[in-house]
Amino acid sequence: MDKVEKNLLNEVLNHDSIEQADAYNIRANGHLQKRKENPYIHIRSKKDGTGIDIEVLPDTLFGIIDIPVIITESGLTDIVYNDFYIGKNANVTIVAGCGIHNHAEKQSQHNGIHRFFLEENAKVRYIERHYAEGKGEGKKVLNPTTEISMKKGSYLMMDTIQLKGVDESIRITKANVEDGATLVINEKILTNNHQTATTDFQVTLGGGNASCHVVSRSVAKDDSYQEFSSNIIGKDLCYGHVECDAIIQENGRVKAIPEIDAQSVDANLIHEATIGKIAGSQLMKLMSLGLSEKEAENAIITGFLK
Amino acid sequence: MLELIDICFTRDHKKILDHVSLQLEKEKFYAITGPNGSGKSTLAKIIMGIERPDSGRILLDGVDITEKTIDERARLGFGFAFQQPVCFKGITVYDLLKIATGKEIDKKEACSILSKVGLCALDYIDREVNNSLSGGELKRTEIATVLAREPKLAIFDEPEAGIDLWSFRSLNRVFQQLGRSNSGITLVISHQERILNIADTIILMEEGHITKMDTRENMVSCIFQEVKCCSGGEMNG
Numbered sequence: 229m230d231k232v233e234k235n236l237l238n239e240v241l242n243h244d245s246i247e248q249a250d251a252y253n254i255r256a257n258g259h260l261q262k263r264k265e266n267p268y269i270h271i272r273s274k275k276d277g278t279g280i281d282i283e284v285l286p287d288t289l290f291g292i293i294d295i296p297v298i299i300t301e302s303g304l305t306d307i308v309y310n311d312f313y314i315g316k317n318a319n320v321t322i323v324a325g326c327g328i329h330n331h332a333e334k335q336s337q338h339n340g341i342h343r344f345f346l347e348e349n350a351k352v353r354y355i356e357r358h359y360a361e362g363k364g365e366g367k368k369v370l371n372p373t374t375e376i377s378m379k380k381g382s383y384l385m386m387d388t389i390q391l392k393g394v395d396e397s398i399r400i401t402k403a404n405v406e407d408g409a410t411l412v413i414n415e416k417i418l419t420n421n422h423q424t425a426t427t428d429f430q431v432t433l434g435g436g437n438a439s440c441h442v443v444s445r446s447v448a449k450d451d452s453y454q455e456f457s458s459n460i461i462g463k464d465l466c467y468g469h470v471e472c473d474a475i476i477q478e479n480g481r482v483k484a485i486p487e488i489d490a491q492s493v494d495a496n497l498i499h500e501a502t503i504g505k506i507a508g509s510q511l512m513k514l515m516s517l518g519l520s521e522k523e524a525e526n527a528i529i530t531g532f533l534k
Numbered sequence: 535m536l537e538l539i540d541i542c543f544t545r546d547h548k549k550i551l552d553h554v555s556l557q558l559e560k561e562k563f564y565a566i567t568g569p570n571g572s573g574k575s576t577l578a579k580i581i582m583g584i585e586r587p588d589s590g591r592i593l594l595d596g597v598d599i600t601e602k603t604i605d606e607r608a609r610l611g612f613g614f615a616f617q618q619p620v621c622f623k624g625i626t627v628y629d630l631l632k633i634a635t636g637k638e639i640d641k642k643e644a645c646s647i648l649s650k651v652g653l654c655a656l657d658y659i660d661r662e663v664n665n666s667l668s669g670g671e672l673k674r675t676e677i678a679t680v681l682a683r684e685p686k687l688a689i690f691d692e693p694e695a696g697i698d699l700w701s702f703r704s705l706n707r708v709f710q711q712l713g714r715s716n717s718g719i720t721l722v723i724s725h726q727e728r729i730l731n732i733a734d735t736i737i738l739m740e741e742g743h744i745t746k747m748d749t750r751e752n753m754v755s756c757i758f759q760e761v762k763c764c765s766g767g768e769m770n771g
Binding site for chain 1: 582584603604605608609612613614616618620622623624625626629630633634636679683
């Protein structure tokens, strides 16, 4: 693995050594580069070669699984289908995402379709980080799709982060949450220049006491554009909360489209959206502590996207 | 010494500060009091650089700082506790204290600063500075950020505003301590007799003017006597 690939890997995983993981699968330029399994976490290539199946056996505790994708070939469109089967009572952390280095003129694109099947009482912390770099004219495009199926009492916390370099992204997340299961999604997106990012959440709270919390925090700078839409459907006694907070700077634009659909009288659904520039009072407070206006802006945005 | 010379500030055709001049000496605790709308907060904001005067000059130890920005004044040693503490998304009490001190303090040092304002530090250090904190907790955090800077000029805009009596009592102890150990200039805008009783000098503002300025001993009885006569014992807050 060369220096560029190592850097991409670090940006996606946010830690120095993939060897720390209990299991991993590195996909580079559309092909398997390296894989590690253990007796409780199995990773197998799909027979049709379109992706991998990750199986976590029931009762597996504190497993860490890294599933990074890196692309350094300009002009490559990589589409991968990864399915995660999380056994009953298992508790794992999964770090996935894609890093693109595009130094040339052609568009590089990765479409990652991840499906999660959580059995009863399974717990998953899922971190998905997208990053792109390279001075070439070729666009860096990342389109992640996540489909989540959660059985009784299961829990999934998903952090989805895209802070640098991605020119275009369409992020689709669909979930079906059953009895007593909880889905928590934290999204952090920063766009600048002429980048565009579209996010769409579709969650069905199908079982009694199912709950879902979606918090999206985004910053749109320069001439970038972001669109956030969410649709939470409550079919039973349930709680759904969506919060979309966006900071806009320069000519940045953010559009939020809320949709909540209570199909049961016991459904309790909330949608909040706030879009605006950085509050003058926040800048003044930090400047009164000695930061310049630019430093204050950076501190506010860093905190906001932390 | 901080010197304000002939400061004027008009907004919407209303003279908020009308030719105000004032000298503040080192190692002194000043309290500014007076009716609502008398120009107290505007004066404090003009000292900090949050508002710009229409005319007049501000000198610090003889050097004209009228054109200095908020952050430049902060770096000169000015500190300002806002009447309405500012809330942030994602910035914790610890983050704010690190910004205030201008260095990578560890949690122990941050806890020591928070304990000065009576906050049980470990309960608060990782909390976000937002409305999940109570009014009293936000106010004390706000004051802690000013104390953390060990400012040469500390300005507190109505520290008692928006907090309950119990929180105020513990805050009052902070100001008593500040009054005893004060090496710079402390300027507190307040309507509270307890705060006025700590001050070395009390400044009374009315309708954009400083109408009286004298020692605590001479001012307190005079102010409260006047107010009692006017409003039957309740000071105009």
